[in-house]
Amino acid sequence: MFESFRPNSLKDLLTLIDGRECYKFAGGTDLYIRKRQWQGAERKFDKDVAFIGHLDELRGIERDGYAFHIKACTTQNDVVNSSILPEYIRVPYRLMGNPAIRNTATVGGNIANAAQVADSLPILYATDALLLLKSILGSRIVRIQDFIVGKYRTNLAKNEIIEEVIVPDGNFNGYAYRKIGSRKASILSKLSIFIVYRKENQILEDVRVCIGAVNEIPIRSPEAEKIFLKNHDIEAFLLHLKKMFDAETDKRSTKFYREEVSIRLVRHFLEKILEDGE
Amino acid sequence: MNISDRINRIDSKEKINGQGKYIEDIQFENLHFARTLRSTIPKGKIVGVKYPEGYEGICIVDARDVYRNQVHMIDNEMPVFADEKVSYIGEPIALIVGKDKNNIIRFMNQIEVYYEEEHGIFSIDECRGKTEQIISSHRFDKGNIDSLDYDDVFEREYTTGYQEQLYMEKQGLVGDFCEGIVTIYGSMQCPYYIKNALLHCMDLPSDQIRVVQALTGGAFGGKEEYPSLMACQVAAAAQKIGAPVRLVFDRREDMTYTTKRHPSRSIIKSYLKKGRIVGMEYFIELDGGPYAGLTDVVLQRALLTMTGCYSIENFRAEGISYRTNNIFTGAFRGFGGPQSMFALEQHINQLAKHLKIDPMAFRREYFVKQGDYSATSGQFHEEIFLDQMADQLQLLSGYQDKINRKLPNHGIGISFIPHGGGFTGDGEANHIKGVVKLVKDKEGYVSILVSSVEMGQGAKTVLSKIVASVLAIDIHRIIYHNPDTFIVPDSGPTVASRTTMVVGNLLYRAAQKLKKQMDCLDEVVVEEHYIHPDYMVWDQDKLKGNAYLSYSWSAVAAEVIIDPLTYEITCTDIYGVYDVGTPIDKSALLGQIHGGIAQGLGYGMMEVMTSNQGLIQHNSFSSYTVPTMSDMPIIHSECLMNPYQDGPFGAKAAGELTLVGVAPAIAAAVEDALGFEMNHLPITPELIAEVVLK
Ligand SMILES: Cc1cc2nc3c(=O)[nH]c(=O)nc-3n(C[C@H](O)[C@H](O)[C@H](O)COP(=O)(O)OP(=O)(O)OC[C@H]3O[C@@H](n4cnc5c(N)ncnc54)[C@H](O)[C@@H]3O)c2cc1C
Numbered sequence: 001m002f003e004s005f006r007p008n009s010l011k012d013l014l015t016l017i018d019g020r021e022c023y024k025f026a027g028g029t030d031l032y033i034r035k036r037q038w039q040g041a042e043r044k045f046d047k048d049v050a051f052i053g054h055l056d057e058l059r060g061i062e063r064d065g066y067a068f069h070i071k072a073c074t075t076q077n078d079v080v081n082s083s084i085l086p087e088y089i090r091v092p093y094r095l096m097g098n099p100a101i102r103n104t105a106t107v108g109g110n111i112a113n114a115a116q117v118a119d120s121l122p123i124l125y126a127t128d129a130l131l132l133l134k135s136i137l138g139s140r141i142v143r144i145q146d147f148i149v150g151k152y153r154t155n156l157a158k159n160e161i162i163e164e165v166i167v168p169d170g171n172f173n174g175y176a177y178r179k180i181g182s183r184k185a186s187i188l189s190k191l192s193i194f195i196v197y198r199k200e201n202q203i204l205e206d207v208r209v210c211i212g213a214v215n216e217i218p219i220r221s222p223e224a225e226k227i228f229l230k231n232h233d234i235e236a237f238l239l240h241l242k243k244m245f246d247a248e249t250d251k252r253s254t255k256f257y258r259e260e261v262s263i264r265l266v267r268h269f270l271e272k273i274l275e276d277g278e
Numbered sequence: 279m280n281i282s283d284r285i286n287r288i289d290s291k292e293k294i295n296g297q298g299k300y301i302e303d304i305q306f307e308n309l310h311f312a313r314t315l316r317s318t319i320p321k322g323k324i325v326g327v328k329y330p331e332g333y334e335g336i337c338i339v340d341a342r343d344v345y346r347n348q349v350h351m352i353d354n355e356m357p358v359f360a361d362e363k364v365s366y367i368g369e370p371i372a373l374i375v376g377k378d379k380n381n382i383i384r385f386m387n388q389i390e391v392y393y394e395e396e397h398g399i400f401s402i403d404e405c406r407g408k409t410e411q412i413i414s415s416h417r418f419d420k421g422n423i424d425s426l427d428y429d430d431v432f433e434r435e436y437t438t439g440y441q442e443q444l445y446m447e448k449q450g451l452v453g454d455f456c457e458g459i460v461t462i463y464g465s466m467q468c469p470y471y472i473k474n475a476l477l478h479c480m481d482l483p484s485d486q487i488r489v490v491q492a493l494t495g496g497a498f499g500g501k502e503e504y505p506s507l508m509a510c511q512v513a514a515a516a517q518k519i520g521a522p523v524r525l526v527f528d529r530r531e532d533m534t535y536t537t538k539r540h541p542s543r544s545i546i547k548s549y550l551k552k553g554r555i556v557g558m559e560y561f562i563e564l565d566g567g568p569y570a571g572l573t574d575v576v577l578q579r580a581l582l583t584m585t586g587c588y589s590i591e592n593f594r595a596e597g598i599s600y601r602t603n604n605i606f607t608g609a610f611r612g613f614g615g616p617q618s619m620f621a622l623e624q625h626i627n628q629l630a631k632h633l634k635i636d637p638m639a640f641r642r643e644y645f646v647k648q649g650d651y652s653a654t655s656g657q658f659h660e661e662i663f664l665d666q667m668a669d670q671l672q673l674l675s676g677y678q679d680k681i682n683r684k685l686p687n688h689g690i691g692i693s694f695i696p697h698g699g700g701f702t703g704d705g706e707a708n709h710i711k712g713v714v715k716l717v718k719d720k721e722g723y724v725s726i727l728v729s730s731v732e733m734g735q736g737a738k739t740v741l742s743k744i745v746a747s748v749l750a751i752d753i754h755r756i757i758y759h760n761p762d763t764f765i766v767p768d769s770g771p772t773v774a775s776r777t778t779m780v781v782g783n784l785l786y787r788a789a790q791k792l793k794k795q796m797d798c799l800d801e802v803v804v805e806e807h808y809i810h811p812d813y814m815v816w817d818q819d820k821l822k823g824n825a826y827l828s829y830s831w832s833a834v835a836a837e838v839i840i841d842p843l844t845y846e847i848t849c850t851d852i853y854g855v856y857d858v859g860t861p862i863d864k865s866a867l868l869g870q871i872h873g874g875i876a877q878g879l880g881y882g883m884m885e886v887m888t889s890n891q892g893l894i895q896h897n898s899f900s901s902y903t904v905p906t907m908s909d910m911p912i913i914h915s916e917c918l919m920n921p922y923q924d925g926p927f928g929a930k931a932a933g934e935l936t937l938v939g940v941a942p943a944i945a946a947a948v949e950d951a952l953g954f955e956m957n958h959l960p961i962t963p964e965l966i967a968e969v970v971l972k
Contacts, residue, residue: 038313038379038382039528040379041379041380041383042379178844181903182884182886183884183903183905183906183908184906184909185906185908186906187903251886251895252901254967256972257963260967261843261844264843264844265843
């Protein structure tokens, strides 16, 4: 048996989860489904459940001089419809799930769930996003790369929640995104490519390339990006990425396809980015 | 009512407004729930089952509770509950029954089943050459294949994977036992198959067994034979505890353990002389899973139309179905046709390319005509308009322009498909012997009494229309309840695209008789029995003669665009020309066309379903990807009117045909776009990458 709680404030929530270990239930589109056992029977929660999705304190999108701040329980659809967020942040969310899921699923849930196929991770990796984690004892800020430890593994403490996602404003003026799934809508990724860049006066000043869903965690190499900015050598850059590949064949796709198509798409996008305006 | 009037579907209102009650919605007093204890290994002996102690309100129903532990399908080899041995992962060992689902789950989590595992067989390759693995085999010749004069041989191998029916409403039945009568309610295609299965496994006379269909949310063959197994189980459970027992699968359970389309492997060898086909050999193998079920019928249907739309003088067909420890495969819309017609149509395309002839022109040289002989050496007694259909398709699709234009990464492909209506050979006469009844009451309302079910395909609308049109009465004066075997005669199962053509024709004749008595003030009952047309000649042992009452035909063209970077396929347009005799209801037919195209598109290029050591891997909506609206092509369809003399108002079979030609046309289009042969279904970007890059 398990108990479920619906705290009235963030503070109550943090107090609650400090005392007992709870599942944090935001939209429930991962959690509730994973815990099913038989339609009409109880879900198999082996710990208590704390609902968090209703807390206004955990919803909303803001922008300051340096970054975009997205509260953890902001729904994917809030992101899609945001007038504050730039398109390159919104587009990956627009291609997740389906309308019903996007109305319920949250930004924090996608991160904390840390699935290999989590579509928000490439954009967050590419932009060096930070997470504001909070417990009754205080707050800490971690880089997304340090938060995600592996497939379905994060270093969130039991008494912590993700309060906010901070996406630094890199003054990007271009992006490319491609999600590959086995159909055109409502589908999990076989792979996804996310690229943002800043190009001024025909000079490429910044570029970030991230590949999602191929390895257990997103693939990105800031060092290779730096070298690429200097030498514009696409093949050398791709060689670097290839060394990082660790794909597997599973029910969604094959290792060969994932790696090959990732390379083809990154090459294609980088060629276009270099060409544009030249 | 006039047969050409367009009407709203009779069943749509209750489905749209939510009033319709599926088996999960129906309330029963003292309802118990059942969950299946399943084998976790593909093959082995059950050494023992240890049930936890100290539980109240739990009842175990297993082999010991069944009078005769056999599910009667065509044969009786499948047990109701596995006893002593198991033959596939998921094979039912017992039902755990109770009123509290949570209690059932807790109980089940503590059950331990001890096995002595044996070596399983999981592929057609492993079966080859092993006679003990053969479920059934057939071989027949036409002409003389052994002494051909030829100068070239063209041979290819084709394989197809599983396909899941994916009806929206999962499998579900309720069994009740009350005053000596066992009643099965639920989602089904064939009330009398279930009744016969119960008659076999229970120690009850016929008049104490009752089967009532509930509103059924899709079936596609998936609810043809499988519900018989479930019915035997819930009947035993209901009898044991004396209360209604509901068995409804969860989606993943349904996808993992219920029947699928047979995976296949075909080899076609064409013998050529001066660029003309002088003979063809065709060999197909199917993976039937652990029990025969309907596998042999699927194999026969794959073989019987093996020469497709073409007249091949010398021909040999051979087919084998194998026993494996994979999931048990069964009925699915198309019934062998999707496998064999993919192989044949791809072969014809590749052969045309080999001979450097346009695939449309090449086909025209071989199209069958009235009076020609089929693969089974039966004479085609109807008029056949394949040439006209080809003309119509060329016009509709702009075929010539598109073939000539040759845009990069664009492709167009075609297929021509026959589909036989009704049971094969003399099946309608010797096995089914369909009976229908019409009852006019004193107020002038007419009840249709048939065992044919509405499962979303439009049977109620179409059959009601036929009767109302003959009687020239308003359609609202027709009553057609879901069949109840205590009330309706056995008009046969709702399968094989036979409902409109065969059952509809019985009703047509019954209505003609009734028409003369419509003025009678009393109740009038009219009964009509199936009569086999005398043009049908059939030898079931040799598979020789007229394999089908009539054939429906489709000509399909598919256009695709392939992303040169990712090899993702977009099917932009499907063009279809159909000869289904006279369409009884244009909207219902359009529904079949659109649905058939969606299911065919999935089979052709999306629905990957694999099995690993007997366990289905793609068992959820997220991993088994059926097309969404965004994946659907623009559909352009036309009909060619070719009334069938023994069909009601000239109607022939339509339900399965619309699926069969889609995948071959898409495969041909992909070949056209890429220039590489595509010999496996489904054609995924992964497969293309393998073929093109490796
Ligand atoms: C039909 C369907 C389609 C989908 N399609 C996609 C898709 O295309 N792409 C994709 O990436 N995902 C997809 N998903 C997965 C899912 O919708 C997302 O991962 C979603 O973002 C999860 O958010 P949620 O609020 O529902 O999370 P929940 O299910 O509520 O939580 C998921 C996990 O995160 C934890 N958690 C949630 N919020 C917090 C927080 N603030 N702090 C700490 N821990 C937290 C929970 O404890 C739980 O472990 C799909 C799911 C479904 C059912």
